[in-house]
Amino acid sequence: MPTFSERVFDIVKQIPEGKVSTYGQIARMMGSPRSARYVGWALRGNKEPVSTPCHRVIFKDGRICEGYAFGGPDVQRKLLEDEGVAFVDDMHVDMESCLWAPEADRLVPPSDIDWKKEMGL
DNA sequence: AGAATGACGTATG
DNA sequence: GCATACGCCATTC
Numbered sequence: 001m002p003t004f005s006e007r008v009f010d011i012v013k014q015i016p017e018g019k020v021s022t023y024g025q026i027a028r029m030m031g032s033p034r035s036a037r038y039v040g041w042a043l044r045g046n047k048e049p050v051s052t053p054c055h056r057v058i059f060k061d062g063r064i065c066e067g068y069a070f071g072g073p074d075v076q077r078k079l080l081e082d083e084g085v086a087f088v089d090d091m092h093v094d095m096e097s098c099l100w101a102p103e104a105d106r107l108v109p110p111s112d113i114d115w116k117k118e119m120g121l
Numbered sequence: 122a123g124a125a126t127g128a129c130g131t132a133t134g
Numbered sequence: 135g136c137a138t139a140c141g142c143c144a145t146t147c
Contacts, residue, residue, distance in 0.1 A: 004144050023129055027142085033130095034142045040128030041144080057128080065128045 004030075005042035012043070015056045018084030019100035020093050022060045029105060036060075044068065055079050056100075062092040 002010075011026050024036040032038075043054045055076040058064050069076040081087060086094035 024131095027129085032143065035144080036129040036142080037127060038129090038143055038145085041126085042128090044128055045145080054128080059128085060130070068128045 004038060005045065008039050008042035009046070009048050009052045012052050012054065012057055014102075015053060015100050018098060020056050020058050020062075020080065020085055020095065020098050021100045022058055022095075024060050025099075025101075025105055026057065029102075040065075040068075056083075058093055058095075062088065062095045064091060064093065066091070 007030055008026060011029055012021070015021050022036075023039040024033070026039045027033055027036040030039075039057070043052065043057060046052050046054065055064070055069055064076050064080070066076075077087065077090065080093060085098045088094045
């Protein structure tokens with residue numbers, strides 16, 4: 001039975017070239033809107049290399065993880081550029097145009113705590 | 122089995 | 135508006 005990480009990889013592998021996704025979004029696709037951290041954690045301990053283009057997974061701010069990329073910060077940026085991803089800055093991806101927003105991305109209230117309060121509190 | 126940790130995100134001070 | 139705190143859920147020690 002696949003683990004949490006496996007599920008993360010499965011989603012990341014679905015990201016088409018020239019598109020990027022954020023940890024938070026992937027987390028939402030897994031049904032855990034608040035587990036964005038663990039998406040990154042999963043990639044960190046990736047059990048399946050190459051198949052998992054971690055360079056397409058970025059922060060919600062559009063920034064890439066410099067010190068944790070497979071090769072290096074410049075490599076990651078160049079890779080994304082090569083795939084057609086636009087950059088608004090040397091370290092920020094143009095999410096407006098390159099953000100991978102599949103239908104699976106179900107919209108959840110930005111204020112998850114508010115949602116939590118509505119639910120049980 | 123319990124504690125610690127971990128590529129984020131959001132709220133609050 | 136920037137800095138800090140906390141919460142998330144699963145994995146590992």
